[in-house]
Amino acid sequence: xxxxIQSPRHEVTEMGQEVTLRCKPxxxxxxxxxxxxxxxxxxxxxxxxxxxxxxxxxGMPEDRFSAKMPNASFSTLKIQPSEPRDxxxxxxASRPLAGEGTDTQYFGPGTRLTVL
Amino acid sequence: GNSVTQMEGPVTLSExxxxxxxCTYTATGYPSLFWxxxxxxxxxxxxxxxxxxxxxxxxxxxxxxxxxxxxSFHLEKGSVQVSDxxxxxxALTPFTDxxxxxxxxxxxxxx
Numbered sequence: 001x002x003x004x005i006q007s008p009r010h011e012v013t014e015m016g017q018e019v020t021l022r023c024k025p026x027x028x029x030x031x032x033x034x035x036x037x038x039x040x041x042x043x044x045x046x047x048x049x050x051x052x053x054x055x056x057x058x059g060m061p062e063d064r065f066s067a068k069m070p071n072a073s074f075s076t077l078k079i080q081p082s083e084p085r086d087x088x089x090x091x092x093a094s095r096p097l098a099g100e101g102t103d104t105q106y107f108g109p110g111t112r113l114t115v116l
Numbered sequence: 117g118n119s120v121t122q123m124e125g126p127v128t129l130s131e132x133x134x135x136x137x138x139c140t141y142t143a144t145g146y147p148s149l150f151w152x153x154x155x156x157x158x159x160x161x162x163x164x165x166x167x168x169x170x171x172x173x174x175x176x177x178x179x180x181x182x183x184x185x186x187x188s189f190h191l192e193k194g195s196v197q198v199s200d201x202x203x204x205x206x207a208l209t210p211f212t213d214x215x216x217x218x219x220x221x222x223x224x225x226x227x
Binding site: 004042043045048050056091093099101103104105106107108109110 | 148150152158159160161162165167209213214215217219220226
């Protein structure tokens with residue numbers, strides 16, 4: 001089975017540009033999480049969805065960040081406009097809401113974002 | 117509230133040494149406990165988990181026992197290898213959708 005797929009793996013952009021990160025969860029997983037990892041702040045939960053519905057976006061830093069999940073197999077995290085302090089590794093994770101393993105999140109390889 | 121406290125790293129060991137990474141937690145109720153591992157340049161992978169008191173999770177020679185009386189879930193391995201060099205995260209899920217992570221402990225193993 002394919003794991004969580006994220007694209008791009010690396011993104012370098014200039015301040016002020018729009019950035020879109022993409023995630024495809026594991027097939028059959030109907031809960032999806034977006035995390036950000038930095039040296040200073042560690043691993044932070046930004047937002048998560050259950051059945052494509054945003055449940056908790058309290059971790060989203062500010063209005064420049066937005067996330068969508070238009071269907072069960074795709075989610076995006078958008079930053080507009082981007083700033084240098086947004087530089088981080090962004091992870092997507094998924095888990096099933098029923099059956100075995102509902103308490104275990106499976107992480108993608110991450111997108112390393114650098115904003116110049 | 118719910119929180120996880122891990123020992124500060126880095127932990128530096130020689131190959132075949134014994135490893136302990138301490139993890140303690142604060143939680144309401146009886147959470148599930150996890151150890152995740154992050155190898156360089158990769159995402160987090162589940163290493164092991166335990167869902168109730170006195171359970172022992174184990175995988176790849178690593179073990180951790182859910183100790184309710186000491187609110188701990190220490191990670192141990194009897195003989196580490198260079199390939200175990202990574203960052204290890206202790207985490208809990210207190211019967212909500214979220215995972216609460218510790219700050220991570222970097223392990224460096226030298227030949």
